Amino acid sequence: MPYGYYQFLRLIVTGYAGYVSYVYFTRGPRQWGWVFGTVALLYNPVFLVTMSKEFHTVVNLAVAGLMIFEFYKLRDIEQPPASVSEVKEEPKTAPPLRNATHSEKTSGGLFRVVFPPLLALAIGVGIIAAMTYVNSRPSDEASEVTNAESSPAEFPAEASAPLPLDELPTAATSSDDAGLNEAIPTVGAFTDKVDAAARQFTEVLKAEGMIGAETYSKNCQNAAQQSSDILQTDYCTAFDMAALLIDQGVTSESGLPQNEYFKSRASALDGDYARFTQASQNRTELIWQEVKSALAPAMYEPGI
Incomplete structure (x- = not known):
């Protein structure tokens, strides 16, 4: 897998961690904001120190999965919770309506969370694959030219014996x-x-x-x-x-x-x-x- 893919995925994970940290700091609980803020701050230095693709594959998948889970859970706190008085004054027909609204958000929430990173990863992988292909072409052509110039078959020696x-x-x-x-x-x-x-x-x-x-x-x-x-x-x-x-x-x-x-x-x-x-x-x-x-x-x- 190209090294640029890991760099691109690192930026995705870091951005998600920073955003989730911001959401938790503003809406609570704040301890989770500190957790994801620490991930956002330390993930890049750890990446540069270890330089291990296997390590980053595991961590990227784990953190990305956690990001998706947290985004899916955060959609439930996009709106402030109703006060006690508002709950008491609700008519009896309110719970079905609220459940319908909740189910509508549930059906579209996961897609809204999953679609942006998948789209970004697809675009990034496509760009990296194109750059890898373009960068590999000059080296292939150079090797072909070198082989053609250095191959004895291109310039066969005469059949006569070497001259005294x-x-x-x-x-x-x-x-x-x-x-x-x-x-x-x-x-x-x-x-x-x-x-x-x-x-x-x-x-x-x-x-x-x-x-x-x-x-x-x-x-x-x-x-x-x-x-x-x-x-x-x-x-x-x-x-x-x-x-x-x-x-x-x-x-x-x-x-x-x-x-x-x-x-x-x-x-x-x-x-x-x-x-x-x-x-x-x-x-x-x-x-x-x-x-x-x-x-x-x-x-x-x-x-x-």
Whole structure:
């Protein structure tokens, strides 16, 4: 049940308690006025202190039931009681008329008491349900967009094997400032490059271990510095991030210290994009998310 429902019901109960307290103070008996006045004053602080929905459900129902009972009983004292002299002077036909009036008030009194709170609760629940539905829609749409952007199925990698380091494509333009400002051609090219780097790391790790991965990473960094293609820097960054991800998983399970080279690379990844003036500030975060997605199946393979 939405939390706003309990807040709305709390206001209903507090208002009823205050009104009944006022009626008893003005018409008596006053001790009941003190009782319901105390409920009206203390119910809100107790609500804020306990913050328990179960507690408020029980108390709301109990107090609301008591409010209805008291309203039903108070209808009998809406008119001041007749004096003794008036009772003595009544004709003999007065009791049936009084009984008829009393029965008329009895038949409509409970409805007059029950209808306002039920109507208020129905309207409040409808408003809260509408607000809950409206507030839930942006989060659903955002999750759908996030899943669509992060799903590997949206941008499938090419079937070819990852390219060796010396065969990575470089930009056709010269390494001047205009070349350094080159944007990503497509999201698919970016994703393919990152996935290829993650797969390349797993192959190097299986064949040569972390020592071979260090050597490959250093050669990759040297080649990236000579190129103006930002995708080649993405490739090297993804390779290092894959090494960090695997190394963290291994060291957390075995208790061994982390690889110092890749540990130092973790703090230098953002600096690799300093020369690309149009590089996105969250570019490394995007690469990190894609690397984790690409390595998820390989994390459960033996030898990784």
